[in-house]
Amino acid sequence: MESVLPHNPGFFHGASVVELGRRLRAGDVTCIELTQASLDSITKLNPYLNAFVHVDAQGALDQAAWADSELGAGRDHGPLHGIPIAIKDNIDTFDMPTTYGSAHFATHRPTKDAACVARLRAAGAIVVGKTLTHEFAFGPTGDRSAQGATHNPWDLSRMTGGSSAGSAAAVAAGLVPLAIGTDTGGSIRIPSGLCGAVGFKPGVGTVPMEGVFPLSKTLDHVGPIGNNLEDVAIAFSTISGQSDAEHAPVAGLRAGWIDVHSFGPADRLVTSSIKLQAQKLFGNLEVIQGIEDMIMPLRVAMADIQRREAYEVHAQRVAERPELFEAEVLERLRMSASVKEEAYVTALSARLELTAAITRYFDDFDVLVMPTLPITAPMLDQREVVIDGRMVSVRDAVLSLTSAWNITGLPAVSIPAGFVNGLPVGLQVIAAPDRDLWLIDQLRHCQRVAK
Missing domain, CATH: 3.90.1300.10 (Amidase signature (AS) domain)
Structure with missing residues (x-):
């Protein structure tokens, strides 16, 4: 079983965005250094994974230089400031190709960012590249795309699941600490479960779909994939515009x-x-x-x-x-x-x-x-x-x-639930309408208590 994990992961394998932000603000690391670490990890591991279908190294470093200058001038744009992030290739980005995983759009370059990408950039996040999607996001296996198949980082002979295949693999392997995906029937949670990441499908209508190529206008959702619940909450708050104030734990959660x-x-x-x-x-x-x-x-x-x-x-x-x-x-x-x-x-x-x-x-x-x-x-x-x-x-x-x-x-989230025969499995937790961040906060509390 050939694998890029757990002995040879990328820089961000298991990393915490909160801790990275603390190190940035303490001057222990720069935005450029974090971005370069992502680019180096992609260079090392993407040939095995095929998680990224496009990487804009110079554009990412230029964004990082701006982020460093903003911090130096006392302008902190929030907890994602200087954090490398990946965007699924069915979500528009003005500065790099967006193919929707299809030969129909092999040379397509959008004229503006999707709304969720614009919000991430405004929050100081560094968009390093686009991740593989099953063609037009119409498939749950992640191995049918104009750019081929994404490989599961725990066993390269196995699928990641889809359609947010590249986003889940990129996070699980440590190429980036956060990625954005879409979910129409499970396309964030399926690859997150199979790759051992945290994947959150928000409630319907909480994240704007403008600039996201539609699969099913009634069922489509945009959401984050990360290493832990706290990071996913930060990313969701950013793309949804919802307050990230933590909810008090429910005693005797049923x-x-x-x-x-x-x-x-x-x-x-x-x-x-x-x-x-x-x-x-x-x-x-x-x-x-x-x-x-x-x-x-x-x-x-x-x-x-x-x-x-x-x-x-x-x-x-x-x-x-x-x-x-x-x-x-x-x-x-x-x-x-x-x-x-x-x-x-x-x-x-x-x-x-x-x-x-x-x-x-x-x-x-x-x-x-x-x-x-x-x-x-x-x-x-x-x-x-x-x-x-x-x-x-x-x-x-x-x-x-x-x-x-x-x-x-x-709202539904998949969190890692250990391994079976050396492969990750996921636990799915669902909450009532309009309880997106409430759900994540209750799970964080349960995890702290369980430790």
């Missing part, structure tokens, strides 16, 4: 465990290992009753909304230049054309009803808890996997536990 076997086959070693970690964090877990009746309606609504909206975005390209698509993505888009208006309208209505029904669980629980995925990372290009004696498509398996929280729009 955590409801979702039985993943209701969602389909799950590796029993994976689920038992993750449940043990959840019990260490939350203590007693009460199994939630009744959610199994919603699983099929959730999946139908998810599929009909995503497919209809994705096809609307790409219909002209499918008709006029199909040869420029990656074959697997083209096949999914052609299948998506079959979703008619009536089914789409029905799915939108079902989405509202399902969201209301699931939100009622928060009358009895503060958070809902479950694995991020029912398996560890499959091999690159693997399309079927045996789980608990059953053959399942890899796509269905990796999406099985995450997509419900895009349909409902609830």
Whole structure:
């Protein structure tokens, strides 16, 4: 098993943005030095990972020189000032190519930053480059892109998951301490779970989508991937504009465990290992009753909304230049054309009803808890996997536990939950609407107590 971890990581492997900021302000390190450390780590490890598809070394160093001069003049732009960060390649950046992972946009260069990128730059963050996305973010495996596949840093023969493949691998391997991804059915949480990073899908509508290439306008979210919850909270506050004032811990936090076997086959070693970690964090877990009746309606609504909206975005390209698509993505888009208006309208209505029904669980629980995925990372290009004696498509398996929280729009985070057979697994925690930072703060408190 060839790996770039844990013995040969990049400079930022496990690093804390808060600690880096303290060192910057104490004069122990400069913004240029941090940026150069990121560039050196990318040079060393990206040939193995293929996490970055474009790096603007000179532009990043120029940004860092400005950040150093601002600090020297007493102008501190906040906790991300001078911190290197990576941006998924379906999010626009004015100063470097944005290809959306597709040959259709091989030479595309946006004229302005996406809103979330503009907010990061205003906060002093240093954008070092663009990370690989599954083509048009339409896939959960991270190995179908005009730029190839991103490799899992824990085992280079395995996939990262997608579609924010490069962002998760870049953070997990230590190339940058933070990266931005997008999530339509699990695309931040899936690669974070498989690579051992913290990945946060905020609540719907909390981060502006302007300048983000759409996959599904109803289901798309933008969020951060980092080494720890505190850093992710800082990044989310920056791109959302929400106050980062810490919430007081809830005494006797009530955590409801979702039985993943209701969602389909799950590796029993994976689920038992993750449940043990959840019990260490939350203590007693009460199994939630009744959610199994919603699983099929959730999946139908998810599929009909995503497919209809994705096809609307790409219909002209499918008709006029199909040869420029990656074959697997083209096949999914052609299948998506079959979703008619009536089914789409029905799915939108079902989405509202399902969201209301699931939100009622928060009358009895503060958070809902479950694995991020029912398996560890499959091999690159693997399309079927045996789980608990059953053959399942890899796509269905990796999406099985995450997509419900895009349909409902609830904030959901994947945090590392140890290893199974040498590969990372993730614990997923979901909160009620409008409790994004509250969720992260409660988890931080639980982690402190568990230590």
